[in-house]
Amino acid sequence: MSDAETPPESEFDPVAPNTGEEFEPVDVFPDSDDFDLRPGADSCYKCSTCDTNCPVAEVDDDFPGPKFQGPEQWRLKQSDDDHEIDDSVMDCSNCMRCDNACPSGVPLSQMHNTARGEYVSEQMDKLSVEYIRNRILANYRTSAFFASKVPRIANFAMNFGPARWVMEKTLGVTSERDFPEFANQTFREWWADRGGQVQSRENARAARKRRGLPEDADKKVAYFHGCYSNYNTPEVGKAMVRVFEDFGYEVVAPEQKCSGTPMFANGMLDDARRHAETNVSSMSELVDEGYHAIASCTSCSMALRQEYPELFDIDGIDKVAENTFEAIEYLRIHEDLKGEVQAADVDGDLAEEFAYHAPCHSRNQGLDRQAVELFRDLDGAEIEDVGDSCSGISGTYGWKEEKYEKSMEIGEEMFEHMDHADGETGMTECPTCAMQMEHGSGYEIRHPLELLEAALVE
Numbered sequence: 001m002s003d004a005e006t007p008p009e010s011e012f013d014p015v016a017p018n019t020g021e022e023f024e025p026v027d028v029f030p031d032s033d034d035f036d037l038r039p040g041a042d043s044c045y046k047c048s049t050c051d052t053n054c055p056v057a058e059v060d061d062d063f064p065g066p067k068f069q070g071p072e073q074w075r076l077k078q079s080d081d082d083h084e085i086d087d088s089v090m091d092c093s094n095c096m097r098c099d100n101a102c103p104s105g106v107p108l109s110q111m112h113n114t115a116r117g118e119y120v121s122e123q124m125d126k127l128s129v130e131y132i133r134n135r136i137l138a139n140y141r142t143s144a145f146f147a148s149k150v151p152r153i154a155n156f157a158m159n160f161g162p163a164r165w166v167m168e169k170t171l172g173v174t175s176e177r178d179f180p181e182f183a184n185q186t187f188r189e190w191w192a193d194r195g196g197q198v199q200s201r202e203n204a205r206a207a208r209k210r211r212g213l214p215e216d217a218d219k220k221v222a223y224f225h226g227c228y229s230n231y232n233t234p235e236v237g238k239a240m241v242r243v244f245e246d247f248g249y250e251v252v253a254p255e256q257k258c259s260g261t262p263m264f265a266n267g268m269l270d271d272a273r274r275h276a277e278t279n280v281s282s283m284s285e286l287v288d289e290g291y292h293a294i295a296s297c298t299s300c301s302m303a304l305r306q307e308y309p310e311l312f313d314i315d316g317i318d319k320v321a322e323n324t325f326e327a328i329e330y331l332r333i334h335e336d337l338k339g340e341v342q343a344a345d346v347d348g349d350l351a352e353e354f355a356y357h358a359p360c361h362s363r364n365q366g367l368d369r370q371a372v373e374l375f376r377d378l379d380g381a382e383i384e385d386v387g388d389s390c391s392g393i394s395g396t397y398g399w400k401e402e403k404y405e406k407s408m409e410i411g412e413e414m415f416e417h418m419d420h421a422d423g424e425t426g427m428t429e430c431p432t433c434a435m436q437m438e439h440g441s442g443y444e445i446r447h448p449l450e451l452l453e454a455a456l457v458e
C-alpha cells in the first residue's frame with residue numbers, strides 16, 4: 001500500500017486504552033420512559049452529512065437516505081396519524097454508519113429501527129414471500145440450531161445447486177453466495193464436554209498462580225458468544241475462552257439467544273424483544289454477581305450496548321448495556337495487552353500477513369483501529385487496514401436476491417483494497433463481514449482473537 005493510500009492515524013492510543021469511562025451506551029432520551037423521538041428529530045439541522053456517509057445511498061439513487069428515513073419520516077408521521085411508513089425503510093441495511101456521521105447526535109438508527117418495526121408490523125403483508133423470507137433470515141438461530149444437529153447433511157444440502165436455485169426462485173435468497181459451514185461440534189457442546197465453568201475456574205486459578213496473581217482475584221467474565229461462534233466458528237469462541245483464562249479470568253457461558261441484530265435489520269422487533277429478554281435476564285444476574293459481559297462479535301456487543309436500551313424497556317437493560325464490552329477491548333482496559341503482544345511472537349498457520357477490515361459496528365464503538373494498533377508490533381504476523389468502507393453485506397441484507405448486486409457494489413472498495421494489500425488472509429471481528437470478504441476475495445478470514453490466542457496462549 002502506498003503512503004497516499006495509508007489510512008490516517010486515528011486518535012486511538014493503545015498504550016492508554018479506553019477505560020470504559022468514555023464509552024456511554026447511547027442514552028438518547030434520559031428523561032423519557034416512552035422512547036420519545038422528538039428531541040432527536042428536532043436536533044436535525046438538515047446538513048445531509050448522514051446522506052453522504054450512507055453506503056446504500058451511494059450505490060442506489062432511489063434510496064432516499066438516512067435523513068429521510070429518520071427525522072423527516074418521523075415528522076411526517078407526527079403531522080398525519082395516517083401517514084404510512086415509506087417502504088424504502090426496508091432498503092436501509094442497518095449498518096449504522098449514519099449514527100456516527102451525524103454531527104448533531106440525531107439517533108438515526110434508533111429512528112430507522114422504530115420505523116422499520118412499525119412498517120413490518122402494520123403495513124407488511126404477513127403472507128408475502130418477502131416477509132416469510134425475511135423472517136427465516138432474521139431467525140438464523142432457529143435454522144442453525146436444526147442444521148447443527150446434522151451438520152454434514154446440512155452443509156451438503158444448503159449448498160446443493162438445485163436446492164439453492166429453488167430457494168432463490170421461491171424465497172428470494174441469493175444463490176450467488178455459499179452458505180457458511182456448520183461445525184461438527186458447536187461451541188456450547190465443546191464447552192460442556194470440557195467441563196464448563198468448573199474447568200474454567202480451575203484453568204483461571206492455574207493461570208493466576210503462574211502469573212503471580214492472588215488466587216481470589218476478582219476476574220470473571222460472562223461470554224456472549226452469539227449464534228455464529230456457536231454454530232459456525234466455534235474456534236473463535238474457544239480462542240476467546242483460552243485467552244481470557246490465560247489472563248486468569250473465570251469464564252461462564254450463560255443461557256442466551258440471538259443478540260437480535262438480524263431481527264432489528266428486518267423490522268422483526270417482537271422477535272428481537274423475546275430474545276433480548278432472555279439475554280438481559282441471564283446477563284443482568286451475572287452482572288449483579290460481579291461479571292462483565294464479553295462478546296467476540298462486534299454486532300452482538302453493539303446490540304447489547306446500544307440497540308437494546310434504545311428500543312426496549314426491560315428490567316436490568318441499562319445495567320447490562322453499561323457492563324458489556326467487546327472481548328479485546330475489555331483486555332485492553334484491564335490488562336497490559338499491548339505489552340504482552342509486543343513481547344510475544346507467532347508461528348504456524350497464523351504467521352501471516354492479514355488484510356484487516358473494521359466492521360461498521362466496531363466503528364460505532366470506537367474500535368475500528370484496535371486490531372491494527374494491537375498487532376502491528378507482533379513478531380511473525382503483519383496486519384494492514386483495508387480502509388474504512390462498508391463491506392456491504394450487513395448481515396442478512398446481502399443474502400437477499402434483490403439486494404445482492406447492491407451489496408457487492410458497496411463492497412467493491414474493500415475488495416479492491418484487499419487485492420492491493422500484501423496479505424492474502426483476511427481478518428475481521430464480524431462473521432458476516434467475514435463472509436463478504438471471503439466471497440469477494442477468495443481469502444480465508446480469521447478473527448483477531450484467534451491471532452491473540454496463537455500469540456499468547458502456550
Ligand code: SF4
Binds near residue numbers: 101103
Ligand atoms: S447528519 Fe444529522 S443533522 Fe445532518 S441531516 Fe443527517 S440527521 Fe440531520
Ligand code: SF4
Binds near residue numbers: 092096
Ligand atoms: S443505517 Fe446505513 S444503510 Fe441505513 S440509512 Fe444509515 S447509513 Fe444508510
